[in-house]
Amino acid sequence: MRAMVVVGHPDPESFGGAIGRAIRDTWADAGIEVAFHDLTAEAFPPLLTPAESRGEPTTDPIVRAHIAELLASDLLAVVHPNCWGAPPAIMKGWIDRVFAPNAAYSFAKGEDVGSPPEGLLGTRAALVINTGNTELAREHAVFGDPLERIWRDCILGFCGVEQLTRRLFGVVATSSQAQRAEWLDEARRLAVEVAG
Numbered sequence: 001m002r003a004m005v006v007v008g009h010p011d012p013e014s015f016g017g018a019i020g021r022a023i024r025d026t027w028a029d030a031g032i033e034v035a036f037h038d039l040t041a042e043a044f045p046p047l048l049t050p051a052e053s054r055g056e057p058t059t060d061p062i063v064r065a066h067i068a069e070l071l072a073s074d075l076l077a078v079v080h081p082n083c084w085g086a087p088p089a090i091m092k093g094w095i096d097r098v099f100a101p102n103a104a105y106s107f108a109k110g111e112d113v114g115s116p117p118e119g120l121l122g123t124r125a126a127l128v129i130n131t132g133n134t135e136l137a138r139e140h141a142v143f144g145d146p147l148e149r150i151w152r153d154c155i156l157g158f159c160g161v162e163q164l165t166r167r168l169f170g171v172v173a174t175s176s177q178a179q180r181a182e183w184l185d186e187a188r189r190l191a192v193e194v195a196g
Contacts, residue, residue, distance in 0.1 A: 001195070003027045003075035004035045008091025009131075012041040015172055015180060016131050020079040022184045023127065026191040027075065035069040039090045046093020055101040066098045074124045075195060076161070078151070082132035082139075082168065085146040095155060104159040119160020126151075126161050127194045129187055132170035139168060165194050 005027070007020035017038055024036045037044070045062060052058050058067070070076070080091040087095065098104070105117040128151045132139065139145050145168070152164050167190065169183045 001031075001074045002033045002035070002072050003077065003195075004069050004073040005037070005077040006079070006091075006094065007038045008040070008078070008080040008088055008094060009038075010040055010088060010090065012038055014081075014131075015183075016079045016081060016129075017041075018180075018184060019129055019131070019169070019187045020077070022187045023077045023079070023129075023191045026188045027077075027195060030192070030195060032075065032195060035073070037066070039094055044090060044094055046090050046097070048093065048096045052097060052100065057102065058097060058100065060097075063097045063100075066094070067100060067103045070098055070121065070123070071103065074122070076123050076126040077191065077194075078126070078128045080130060081172075082130050082134070082147055082170075085143055086150065087147075099155060099159055117158055119158065121156075121159045121161050123156075123161045125163040125165070125194045126156050127190055128164065128166040129190075130166070130168045131172045132168055133173045134170060136168055136170065139170075163194075165190055 005020050005024045007017050009016040020038065024034050027034050045060060058064055080087050086092065104121055105119050107115055107117055130147050148166060151166060156164055
């Protein structure tokens, strides 16, 4: 079994990085082959090129390698903070470039003419963990938890991934070491369940 773990946080020393490493180590300890990427630490190039924006295949070897790893993955884990109800720029750029047309999805007529997409990913299950500084109840009541819709419907569902487990850990800014340890334990437990 193969897996891909991607962390998208502006600070490589973030708690999100610790979450990503906990998931990576849990899967690796279970004998799963894991490709791990901290996008900021690796200086992933997030800018979509004009050609890529027109649906042409990327020529960037880094992006091509990420696409190949995604296509080969049975499991996917993504960790990033909630930035204005969306992924941060580095993660959004990764999504734009790696969940590419004719790699992660296609259209029956070969082009986007408004027809429903065909998901191309063989990823069996995905785990998305977001960190934030809004109480969970307020996130749902006031903002409607937009990251749930983005990941479930607009990205993973669009590309054919049917099983998604998602959590929002917060409030991170005021959390204690004990609380963070609990969240890391939950991340490990979820990783085991998703790999199930």
